[in-house]
Amino acid sequence: xxEEICYSTVVFKNADTAPKEKKEDPTIYSxxxxxVTAATVPTFSSEADGEAAACSxxxxxxxxxxxxxxxxxxxxxxxxxxxxxxxKQKVNLSELKAQNQQLNTERSILQRETEELSRVTDNFSWxxxxxLKFDTFPVSEYxxxxxxxxxxxxWILFQEKCYLFYDKKSPWKTWQExxxxxxxxAADLVVVDSLAEQKFISTQIKYYYDKFHGYWxxxxxxxxKNWVWLDGRNDTLRFWMLExxxxxxxxxLMIPRSSDTANWDPAESIMQNKFICESDVLIRSN
Numbered sequence: 603x604x605e606e607i608c609y610s611t612v613v614f615k616n617a618d619t620a621p622k623e624k625k626e627d628p629t630i631y632s633x634x635x636x637x638v639t640a641a642t643v644p645t646f647s648s649e650a651d652g653e654a655a656a657c658s659x660x661x662x663x664x665x666x667x668x669x670x671x672x673x674x675x676x677x678x679x680x681x682x683x684x685x686x687x688x689x690k691q692k693v694n695l696s697e698l699k700a701q702n703q704q705l706n707t708e709r710s711i712l713q714r715e716t717e718e719l720s721r722v723t724d725n726f727s728w729x730x731x732x733x734l735k736f737d738t739f740p741v742s743e744y745x746x747x748x749x750x751x752x753x754x755x756x757w758i759l760f761q762e763k764c765y766l767f768y769d770k771k772s773p774w775k776t777w778q779e780x781x782x783x784x785x786x787x788a789a790d791l792v793v794v795d796s797l798a799e800q801k802f803i804s805t806q807i808k809y810y811y812d813k814f815h816g817y818w819x820x821x822x823x824x825x826x827k828n829w830v831w832l833d834g835r836n837d838t839l840r841f842w843m844l845e846x847x848x849x850x851x852x853x854x855l856m857i858p859r860s861s862d863t864a865n866w867d868p869a870e871s872i873m874q875n876k877f878i879c880e881s882d883v884l885i886r887s888n
Contacts, residue, residue: 609629611880612613616768617662620633621842623865625650633832638666641698650676652827656715657817661783671812672746675838677701679772683715693852694747700721704824710886712775714847716846721888725885725886725888727737728882728886729884730761732788732881732882732883732884733884735788736788740754740852743755744884748787750884750885751884752764752883752884752885752886752887753835753881754787757881757884758806760802760841761799761802762798762882762883762886762887763799763880763882764789764880764881764882764883765792765803765806765878765879765880765882765885766784766787766789766878766879766880766881767806767817767876767878768780768783768805768817768876768877768878768879769787769876770810770876772874773812773874774815774874774875774876774877775818775874775875775876775877776873776874777791777818777822777872777875778787778791778871778872780875780877781818781820781879784877784879787879787881788830788881789880789881790820790879790880790881791818791819791877791878792878792880793819793831793832793833793878793880794819794821794822794831794839794841795818797839797863799878800839800863801855801862803878804856804860804862804865804868806858807858807878808858809858810857810858810876813847813856813859814847814848814869815844815855815875815876816855816856816857816858816865816869816875816876817855817856817858817869817875817876817877817878818853818854818856818875818876818878819830819852819854819855819866819877819878820833820858820880821853821866822839822852822853822854822871823852823853823868829854840866841862841863841864841865842864842866842868843860843865843866843867844864846867846868847867847869848869848870849870849875850868851868851869851870851871852868852870853869853870853871854866854868855867855868855869855873855875856878
């Protein structure tokens with residue numbers, strides 16, 4: 603409600619003022635405000651105040667509920683999205699595991715095939731190397747009835763080696779003659795590498811003529827008085843007989859009917875004896 607303002611003018615005259623001098627009449631304005639009565643001021647009852655407060659609280663509550671609904675919907679949507687993503691990841695992980703397992707299986711198969719191919723290639727190279735040792739390869743001796751064997755006819759197989767125990771009648775051969783005979787068959791006099799090989803050879807040699815005769819092996823005494831094998835290695839086995847049979851010499855004989863670990867005898871190289879040849883197998887078993 604607008605307030606109405608009334609203005610009034612009051613004039614005061616001074617009797618003592620000279621007539622000659624004309625002065626501007628001072629005018630004083632005073633503001634007179636109308637008295638506001640109780641009837642002009644609006645009043646509200648306590649019931650109206652309560653309704654307004656209740657309306658205000660209801661609005662706030664409605665806004666809060668709306669916010670909570672929005673948050674709830676957003677939360678549910680996020681949970682659903684996360685669940686879908688996790689399920690998809692689980693599916694992808696399972697597929698990846700299956701693919702990885704399949705790849706590992708295929709890799710293992712490929713590795714085995716590669717190893718087998720490498721083994722076959724190595725064996726082929728080995729066989730070719732044995733064949734090239736011959737000027738004329740004895741096909742009929744290695745491959746009777748067109749089926750190849752690791753060793754030739756009359757040779758004995760033991761641990762990837764072939765052995766020929768020369769068992770012909772006299773005249774026999776000196777150490778050097780025996781070696782030359784072996785070399786003509788792409789072999790050489792036997793080199794003993796282990797106790798197992800020593801025992802194998804000992805079971806194959808036979809007694810003949812007398813106790814002084816035996817089988818030449820590829821062991822000899824060099825200029826430094828060291829016993830050396832034909833492959834250049836110094837002897838470390840030392841399966842020498844405790845009793846020396848005849849005149850000592852620079853070449854080793856293996857005497858039958860003696861201990862498996864003590865049947866070597868140093869003999870003169872010109873003595874005629876039987877002998878043992880050793881060669882590589884044509885076909886390896888591994």
